[in-house]
Amino acid sequence: MAAIMFQGTGSNVGKSLIVAGLARAFANRGKSVIPFKPQNMSNNAAVTVDGGEIGRAQALQAKAARKPLSVHMNPVLLKPQSDIGSQIVVQGKVWGNATAKQYQALKSQLMPAVMDSFALVQAQADLVLVEGAGSASEINLRQDDIANMGFARASNTPVVLVGDIDRGGVIASLVGTRSVIDPLDARLIKGFIVNKMRGDRSLFDAGMRAISKASGWPALGLVPYFTRAKFLPAEDAFELEQRLSASARPAKLTIAVIMLPRISNFDDLDPLIAEPDVNLVFLKPGEVLPICDVVILPGSKSTISDLAELFEHGWDIDIKAHVRRGGRVLGICGGFQMLGREVRDPEGTEGPITHIEGLGLFDCVTVLRGEKLLREVEGLDLKDGVPFKGYEMHIGETRFDVPPDRFLKFSDGREDGAVSAHGRVQGTYVHGLFAHDGFRMAWLQSLGQAPEPRSHEAEVDAVLDELAAHLEEHMDIDQILKLAR
Known part of the structure; x- marks a missing residue:
């Protein structure tokens, strides 16, 4: 079945939300969609129907795709326990503990489980939307990689690269990724998206052309900042802190x-x-x-x-x-x-x-x-x-x-x-x-208090529909579907 992967120029560029929005967009088109993240690092986890745990972001993506949660949507989950070490969860169950350095030597042992889970989810859907982790340009971590280009190469999955204009330097981060990664990895990248644009989108038209010319990748979308994201579950504590800071208000x-x-x-x-x-x-x-x-x-x-x-x-x-x-x-x-x-x-x-x-x-x-x-x-x-x-x-x-x-x-x-x-x-x-x-x-x-009756689940579902419509408007979703293989 078809699959396409979304990698980022860094953490918090919006990969998780893009995958969630696309999952809902394709589901609304009648496609059977399943999210997949080979490796996640988060202490924010969800319990699956098959008795394990996965990253909370994949739980949101599964909700967007209208699919029950499975451990195979996130076969490797790292749960930080200290500044240098994490608990390793494989296919939903605790596998062991390792420092960051030790984990680099263990990655090759985990690739079979990742590929096994990927094969299982592929067999259950028309389309698998794969999310990378961190930055695609971390060439210091490329050996035995299971999260980004290592997985893409092993599975022959085409990649769309996501950059974040809100933090600045998006031209350099996208073009720089093209410059530092292995040429064989670069061949798998079929296009790019610039995410979190604020203000007049036309002001960055020249920037989109410059990225495309320097990288050789076609532009697949310039996506405005989605303000309603604050009503969706946060993936990490930094994101939660930003939302809480923004939501501070007089209250009862x-x-x-x-x-x-x-x-x-x-x-x-x-x-x-x-x-x-x-x-x-x-x-x-x-x-x-x-x-x-x-x-x-x-x-x-x-x-x-x-x-x-x-x-x-x-x-x-x-x-x-x-x-x-x-x-x-x-x-x-x-x-x-x-x-x-x-x-x-x-x-x-x-x-x-x-x-x-x-x-x-x-x-x-x-x-x-x-x-x-x-x-x-x-x-x-x-x-x-x-x-x-x-x-x-x-x-x-x-x-x-x-x-x-x-x-x-x-x-x-x-x-x-x-x-x-x-x-x-x-x-x-x-x-x-x-x-x-x-x-x-x-x-x-x-x-x-006397709270007004409201349905939290219905509100999250409505925001996912809004996110899907947002991406339909600002991304070439038809081309992304054609690129999937």
């Missing part, structure tokens, strides 16, 4: 989110960002906790090191004072683990630190060991009886000396999380709660 409810270095599954916050009466304040290290209604401790890929960071910046003092003043706290997954007395890691799963004291807002101890739990869940909020849906993605077990008031009850009878005696501190292992409209409304009402 202020929620402070503690931004720790290994934050994960932060798409939990997207439905709250979209609420008109909610203002999320994104706290970076060194910033003081402001007066707010709620503090959210989000998920973490490395609970112990992030908890150490929280103490280093004095946020423990601020959070406890916030609770004494009557404020609310919600911990999600790793954030829930931080709320207890202690977190232990006897097997060194996360690193060399084997234990750390917690915030002590719950009388419990978390032990990090065992298999990672990956599953979709549903049930009821035990306080209000409100239905919820979400997913679990964690290792470890949280044990209470005295059984607490539980937060949620799953449909299979299990109970999850905890609520403090005074009701102002909540913790749960369940991600994705706020995407469930009924739960989100009830939670906001418990904070004294």
Whole structure:
């Protein structure tokens, strides 16, 4: 079946959104489309129907293509645990851990899994839209590459190169890529796109001609900045921070989110960002906790090191004072683990630190060991009886000396999380709660708000249709379809 790959001149040039928009555009044309990313690096992951995990960007692309999530859409997922090392997930399951240097020597071992997954998705669709990772011009990483040109060469997949005009230097970045990559790699590039144009597009007509003349590649689109992208899930923490900064506004409810270095599954916050009466304040290290209604401790890929960071910046003092003043706290997954007395890691799963004291807002101890739990869940909020849906993605077990008031009850009878005696501190292992409209409304009402009924999923779906129409208008989609092989 046909396939075409979108690589970038760098990270955050908009590859993920372009693939998502094209997936919806081709799906709207009646094509069976599947997204594919050989290698992704992100702590923002989604649980698949076949019991694994993939990057959240591929989950959005699958939604755009109207396809169920599969581990084969993202066969290699790197989840950073430190500045130099990551957990390696292969076809949805934890495969091992490696430093960045060690990983370079391991890539050749992962190519068979990548090609196996690619063959499986190709057999299920008319068209596979492949997304590269980082920059196509990183020739220092080209040996045994599985993410960009190494994959394109191995699979004989044509490539479209994407540049970002919003950050400046797009002519040099596109033409420079042509200059530094291997000539055999360059032959696979069949055209280029300039993304995130602001202002009068005609002012860059000469620039498009200059790129085409210098590179020998045809122009396939000059795409204006898509402002509605802020209503779609962010792929990485940097993008989330930019959206939160841009969305700051006067509101009836202020929620402070503690931004720790290994934050994960932060798409939990997207439905709250979209609420008109909610203002999320994104706290970076060194910033003081402001007066707010709620503090959210989000998920973490490395609970112990992030908890150490929280103490280093004095946020423990601020959070406890916030609770004494009557404020609310919600911990999600790793954030829930931080709320207890202690977190232990006897097997060194996360690193060399084997234990750390917690915030002590719950009388419990978390032990990090065992298999990672990956599953979709549903049930009821035990306080209000409100239905919820979400997913679990964690290792470890949280044990209470005295059984607490539980937060949620799953449909299979299990109970999850905890609520403090005074009701102002909540913790749960369940991600994705706020995407469930009924739960989100009830939670906001418990904070004294009266939110307007709205469907988060329907809003995301509508924005994907808008994105598809945007790309149909500003890209030569028919030519891109012809180039796919």
